[in-house]
Amino acid sequence: MKQSALSATQAPVRPAGVAERRRPGLGRRTAEAAEKSWRPLALLLVCFGAWWVIAATGTVESYLVPSPGATLDVILDKPGYLWQHSWVTTYETLIGFVIAVAVGILSAVLMAASPTVEKTLYPLLLFAQVVPKIAIAPLFVVWLGFGIAPKVLIAVLIAFFPVVISMVTGLKAVDPEMLQLSATMGARPWQTFLKIRFPASLPHLFSGLKVAVTLAVTGAVVGEFVGANEGLGYVILQANGNLDTPMLFAGLLVMSLIGVVLFALVEIAEKLLLPWHAGRRDTATTPTY
Template sequence: MSQSVIPAPSAEVKGVAERSAPGAGERIARALEKSWRPFALLLACFGAWWVVAAAELVEAYLVPSPGATLDVLLEKTDYVWHHTWVTTYETLLGFVIAVAVGVFAAVVMVYSQTVEKTLYPILLFAQVVPKIAIAPLFVVWLGFGIAPKILIAVLIAFFPVVISMVTGLKAVDPEMLQLSATMGAGPWQTFVKIRFPASLPHLFAGLKVAVTLAVTGAVVGEFVGANEGLGYVILQANGNLDTPMLFAGLLVMSLIGVVLFVLVEVAEKLLLPWHASRRGTDVTTTF
């Protein structure tokens, strides 16, 4: 009995159009199309901020003007840069440790149900405990150095990494695993060639969340006990009613999170060009 072969969709089939690879101009146009709305919203927010400050709807010591905030950043560039670097360093180190430990824990949990049943409730319990509540304990144990800040950043960023990695490793098509076993691949080969690559989209989704949470963790640690970092800057500005510096610290802290998120997004685009969300040439339906 002959088997019928279903032809691949082509541009000649009604309702289907083949999309060619986008050129440089088209890619720039797409980037602008995606980015103009967020920029417009940011401009609107800054415009509303300027209007509130200029009309003196709120006292200046409560909400400084954008100009006053920018003046503080320009006048104390070295001061702000030093504390920004401290927070960035704590964030990156905590994020890297959280990724390494989280990926390892996820792999162990997926390959051992005993470990998963034992470790998962503990991870859930550790996640629901407010980090701001246990941060003073870390300061008592580890002192006022950099270690408590990194530890808090690790604890906050760890959960999204391990959960997304476990989900990705379990989301592999069972038929691919059966095919791998049929072809004689061992557990390590199956992991390297099938499980790990298939889990990367889920992992990167978790990394985007984790890298922004790591900034929060580092700043929380600085709130509790520190003599440098953006958390320290914000606390000092709050105590001195220096709202321009307080707003400047908040803006820089937000900028760190945005930049790190974009870097993870770029890494995902470079490492996962094969993923469906990254394909540039697809057959797309037109109805």
């Protein structure tokens, strides 16, 4: 009797008319994932079908648009060659992305903390963003040589802006009442930043990271276009110069695949690090009235 009374007192109390929505099972989550993914997959199949029809009917000459089969044969015939150059591009992309994230977050924190810093840096960041990177890439090659440095620098410059803008937006989007409550309770500025501002800005930051990581791939390839002897940009340039369109298309497909994989990894990291944000619909309470 005492045990049942104790259990009753420890039972969670829910507001009237509100029921807790349980997390769906594996089958339900699989069905939801299939529901979300079948449309883009269908569109992708339609695009490949159109590509195959154009190549099969001879609407466009094969030296301009190779068939999907010819492109796949190149990928299967030279996997080591493509893997070697793909790894170089991926390595440059990851280094540039990490540097862009670190510098971008630091700059965003400074801009959010000081209006003077924001007014000083923001025009410079905007100017650096609108300047075509392909136009200044040769300067980086002249200054830094033909090594990895100019590719990484271009990747940083391209990926830096989305990180800064998204982080600044997140830091400024904090509920003012939360900041007032924190100040009322005697929290120091650094405590308010760590406990309130920074966690609240993470959803915005990850939105910028998804954009930045795909742009970093573009930046690395642009750097390889200007001056390199390895990487997917080098492969595409060599294939273009030799009119080897199957290899050119293979390089483009592999480059796109790298961007998609990196985007997916950032999205997975978001779901793991921010379960309170990415999974809030699964754990929310549902009104029953």
